[in-house]
Amino acid sequence: RKEVEQDPGPFNVPEGATVAFNCTYSNSASQSFFWYRQDCRKEPKLLMSVYSSGNEDGRFTAQLNRASQYISLLIRDSKLSDSATYLCAVPGIGGGADGLTFGKGTHLIIQP
């Protein structure tokens, strides 16, 4: 299994819809998980951190399923401004304890 794997994109979603995508990880001992948002030619920006079963922040909900080793990101009432690439990141994979291992990202396009 790849260390951090994300749903392939792009996801084309109409404005106002709910969209969800998953991220699977290989290290069952991982304790923390992160979702970043990256706009074209910009740096990743931290969107959500997950340390227990999940986290919610406004329209965004992240859920952790330890048994199946995946985390999901749910976006409700999607806005045009949500169009971006969403990166999943997990520390402690690939031999290192501190650096993050990133997935390739899921490209989301919100259509008017």
Next chain:
Amino acid sequence: ETGVTQTPRHLVMGMTNKKSLKCEQHLGHNAMYWYKQSAKKPLELMFVYNFKEQTENNSVPSRFSPECPNSSHLFLHLHTLQPEDSALYLCASSQGTGSSYNEQFFGPGTRLTVL
């Protein structure tokens, strides 16, 4: 946002040049990181520093040489690079290391082109 700054933002260099990338964080963090982002590949961790000490080197070629003089500054010295080293180089910082302190915040990156 000016939490993590990087200079230069763009750099074009020949394979025989020597250049340095600079990163500065204004967040009072203790850990700093270098990542590489190439087209169609995920972000790759290069180096980790915690309290100025290097704690991870992710099998990076020696033509990349990091330097961390203090917890606020991080450099990446470049020499005899190859065209395949062209990428976006991102610096990040976090309060510390370990699962409770590992929220990492990124600078805007240096887009490097090696001719």
